[in-house]
Amino acid sequence: MVENRLDVTFRALADPTRRGMLASLALGDKSIGELGEPFQMSFAGASKHVKVLESAGLVVRRKAGRRQICSLNAEPLKEAEDWLRQWEKFWSVRLDRLEALVERHSKEKPAV
Amino acid sequence: MVENRLDVTFRALADPTRRGMLASLALGDKSIGELGEPFQMSFAGASKHVKVLESAGLVVRRKAGRRQICSLNAEPLKEAEDWLRQWEKFWSVRLDRLEALVERHSKEKPAV
DNA sequence: AAATCGTTCAACCAAGTGGTTGACAATATC
DNA sequence: GATATTGTCAACCACTTGGTTGAACGATTT
Numbered sequence: 679m680v681e682n683r684l685d686v687t688f689r690a691l692a693d694p695t696r697r698g699m700l701a702s703l704a705l706g707d708k709s710i711g712e713l714g715e716p717f718q719m720s721f722a723g724a725s726k727h728v729k730v731l732e733s734a735g736l737v738v739r740r741k742a743g744r745r746q747i748c749s750l751n752a753e754p755l756k757e758a759e760d761w762l763r764q765w766e767k768f769w770s771v772r773l774d775r776l777e778a779l780v781e782r783h784s785k786e787k788p789a790v
Numbered sequence: 791m792v793e794n795r796l797d798v799t800f801r802a803l804a805d806p807t808r809r810g811m812l813a814s815l816a817l818g819d820k821s822i823g824e825l826g827e828p829f830q831m832s833f834a835g836a837s838k839h840v841k842v843l844e845s846a847g848l849v850v851r852r853k854a855g856r857r858q859i860c861s862l863n864a865e866p867l868k869e870a871e872d873w874l875r876q877w878e879k880f881w882s883v884r885l886d887r888l889e890a891l892v893e894r895h896s897k898e899k900p901a902v
Numbered sequence: 903a904a905a906t907c908g909t910t911c912a913a914c915c916a917a918g919t920g921g922t923t924g925a926c927a928a929t930a931t932c
Numbered sequence: 933g934a935t936a937t938t939g940t941c942a943a944c945c946a947c948t949t950g951g952t953t954g955a956a957c958g959a960t961t962t
Contacts, residue, residue, distance in 0.1 A: 688804035
């Protein structure tokens with residue numbers, strides 16, 4: 679497969695554990711253990727999730743003694759949001775059409 | 791796993807073939823065959839991708855004779871975009887900090 | 903030096919994904 | 933009625949994913 683950046687970003691976001699970890703990081707930097715603790719899950723499991731986030735560029739880590747401190751990097755989220763905003767017109771256009779339809783009906787004919 | 795709506799939406803978006811199909815649908819309704827045709831891929835393969843999009847609520851289909859006409863439903867994209875916009879401050883805050891840092895340096899000391 | 907803490911790694915497992923092929927069903931056309 | 937068109941379904945394959953356990957490893961504490 680092609681594996682572009684949107685692929686890995688969206689795939690990283692498609693898991694509630696990882697979205698939870700991001701939310702946790704939004705409140706401040708955390709170690710791997712702290713990140714995994716709210717989800718009852720082995721240490722190694724949490725470590726894997728963090729690795730997914732890291733390889734998606736959503737998390738950067740630095741060593742602090744024997745701990746690994748993770749912090750959030752929101753830039754890929756921005757890219758994903760940019761891509762999604764492309765579609766904005768498709769949900770507003772739909773609403774516009776609906777409004778137009780409703781208005782037409784209220785003025786002309788009672789039912790189809 | 792928990793399988794909430796964001797999960798399935800993001801997972802549906804995490805594949806370039808499916809994002810391509812959505813882009814194709816943005817230009818107008820299409821049959822399964824028309825959707826699959828740009829990606830050299832078996833009919834059944836395309837059908838599977840469409841099914842993923844459909845179960846994510848991104849595509850709705852109606853039968854027209856022997857063809858299945860698909861059309862775009864952007865609403866789940868809106869939900870995903872809403873979720874991502876939550877994080878907006880995290881990329882703007884970064885910029886703010888950077889600007890503050892640059893300004894401080896330009897006024898006080900030449901280098902660190 | 904020994905024990906403990908925070909973490910990674912390798913191996914494994916069950917389930918899911920992306921793709922194929924081949925058989926089948928329904929509609930349209932000759 | 934025969935044939936082509938537009939799909940679906942089931943079975944299969946290789947690979948990935950999300951999770952586990954247990955061993956190991958580097959840093960810290962005792």
